[in-house]
Amino acid sequence: MEVVKGVPYFSDTDSKCKGYPYLGKDMETDILIVGGGVDGAILNYYLSQKYDCALVEKGRIGYGCTSCATVLLEYQLDDYAHELKGELTESEIISVYKMGLDSIEKIDKLIKKLGNKCHFTRRPSLLYSDKITDILAIKKEYEFRRKNNFNVEYINEENNTFPFGVKAGIFAPDGGAEFNAYLFTKQLVESSKNQAKIYENTKIEKVEKIDGKFHVFTSFGEKIIASKIxxxxGFNFEKFCSPKLCDRFVTYSIVTKPINNLKWRDNALVQDASNPYHYFRLLPDNRVIFGGEDTVFSGEIIxxxxAAKKYVKLEKxxxxxxxxxxxxxxxxxxxSGLFGQTKNNLGLIGKSDQKDIYYFTSCGANGIINAVYGAKLIEDLLENEFNALEKVFSPTRYIK
Ligand SMILES: Cc1cc2nc3c(=O)[nH]c(=O)nc-3n(C[C@H](O)[C@H](O)[C@H](O)COP(=O)(O)OP(=O)(O)OC[C@H]3O[C@@H](n4cnc5c(N)ncnc54)[C@H](O)[C@@H]3O)c2cc1C
Known part of the structure; x- marks a missing residue:
């Protein structure tokens, strides 16, 4: 199944693409991570510091949806807080927003430790609309965040300094960060290569459980014996995870040539809350990446x-x-690429309905934030520690 179409800017600009071997013989490991996108890379980075881990990727590391990710790292969710009532309690929403801010801080510290090879920069975020009909909802979200002590400023036509029209907006000065997710993924995998076994071009085809251990077979017939999987x-989960767990969409992006002297307030990450929505930011070489116009994924191809029509519409x-x-x-x-969305806007991260099998798929616009927190959640589950957010991320929450 195809999860990406076109040549994503982020992987195309990597001139030094590091490769890893394919698995050419049988092996044994404690934890097997299947999938080398940003989710697998983040999880592998943290788990391999404590456990015997192996990461296998069917193609090249980072070339799935990760290579398309615009990477607006923001603490807010896809829906407004008031729209999530029924899915999350008010205190869960506040915890999830705080989890977002903590995750940004955690990535910042991690990049400081590893060296910034992925263009990481802290940025404010702007959620706005140029439509009068969206003013009320944005005001409500602003009040919710202000009341709960998140650092936010209200923007309207009077105080707008952005080079585009804003009828209502929420500016969060410490609300976000940006990076190249593909480069970040490569960097994490490379920095864990002494702890974990890493294999590319190694597709998992079949899994059997024999005497409490998993016997996992690659498409070339090699066997991996693992205690946990x-x-x-990602969203290519027909084989190992039920597609019913989240809705899948195709989202479309264009990247311009560099536009000299284009800038806006602190080069904030921008999300336009109208329908259809758009998201955009300035890239380090002053190109604009502009995306959105999502459509429901048919289940087969993009x-x-x-896609061609959507690119024209985005440019217009x-x-x-x-x-x-x-x-x-x-x-x-x-x-263009796939992304998944769940009813409560959070990823599918945690225990599956089968013993010792876990899912780790970040969903929604702030998926990468989910993944950073998700690594801690998986660690807690492996250690049988209590985690207050286990329930809201649980992959079985939609299984009746
Ligand atoms: C255009 C676009 C914009 C986005 N913008 C943002 C954003 O601004 N902020 C944000 O946080 N998120 C964003 N996302 C979402 C983000 O890209 C995803 O949440 C994230 O990339 C998912 O990572 P992943 O590792 O789960 O998936 P993937 O990157 O798709 O990785 C999954 C990997 O698993 C491998 N695999 C699959 N089956 C097997 C198998 N049988 N054996 C071995 N390997 C296998 C695949 O080859 C693939 O490399 C965006 C997505 C798109 C498409």
Missing amino acids: VYAT DEKT DLVKMLKKYESRIAVDYAF
């Missing part, structure tokens, strides 16, 4: 004709929004 196979909307820069906007990259 974590599936971090339709090329629809970008030009309309940044009118002043119209003559300098030229699209250099156009690509």
Whole structure:
């Protein structure tokens, strides 16, 4: 199944692509992580410091949905807090927002320790709309965050300094960060290579449980014996995880050529809350990445004709929004990929319905934030420690 279409900017700009061997003989490990996207890489980085781990990827590390991720690392969720009532309690929403801020802090510290090879930068975030009909909902979200002591500023037509129209917006000065998720993934895998066994071009085809151990077979017939398995196979989960667990969408992105002198307030990460929504940010070489226009995924392929129309629409909307820069906007990259969304906006991270099998799939617009917290959650589950967010991330929460 195809999860990416087009050439993503993020992997295309990697001139030194590090490779890893394929598994050529049988092996044994305590924890087997299947999938070498950003989720598998984050989990492997943390678990391999404590456990005997192996990470296997069917293709090249980082070339799944991770290579498309715009990476607006933000603590907010896809839906407004008031829309999540019924799915999450108010105190769970506050805990999840705080978990987002903590995860950004954790990534910052990690990058300081490993060296910044993935263009990591802290950024404010702006959630806004240029439509009068969205003002009430944005005001409500602003009040919710302010009341719960999140650092936010309300933006409207009077105080707007952005080069695009804002009817209502929430500016969070310490609300986010950006990086290249593909490079981050590569960096994490490389820095764990002395602790974990890493294999590329190693596809898991079949799993059997014999005498309490998993016998896992690759497409070339090699066998891995493991005590525990974590599936971090992204949204390609027909084989190892039920597609009913989350809705899947295709999201479309364009990247412009560099636009000199284009900037806005602290180069904030921007999410447009109208419908259809858009998300965008400035890349380090002053290109704009502009995405959105999501469509429901058919379950088989990303339709090329629809994608071509969406890229044209995105370019039109970008030009309309940044009118002043119209003559300098030229699209250099156009690509699309899958992402998953659950009812409570959180990933599918935790125990599956089978003993010693775990799922690790980040979902929604702040999926990577979910994954950073998720690594801690999996560690707690392995150690039989209590974790207050286990229930809201549980992959079995939608299984009746
Ligand atoms: C256009 C776009 C924009 C996005 N923007 C953001 C954003 O701004 N912020 C954010 O946080 N998130 C964003 N996301 C979501 C983010 O990309 C995902 O949450 C994240 O990449 C998921 O990572 P993953 O490792 O689970 O999936 P993937 O990167 O798809 O990795 C899964 C890996 O598993 C491997 N695999 C599958 N089956 C097997 C098998 N049988 N054997 C071995 N290996 C296997 C695949 O080859 C793949 O490499 C965006 C996504 C898209 C498409």
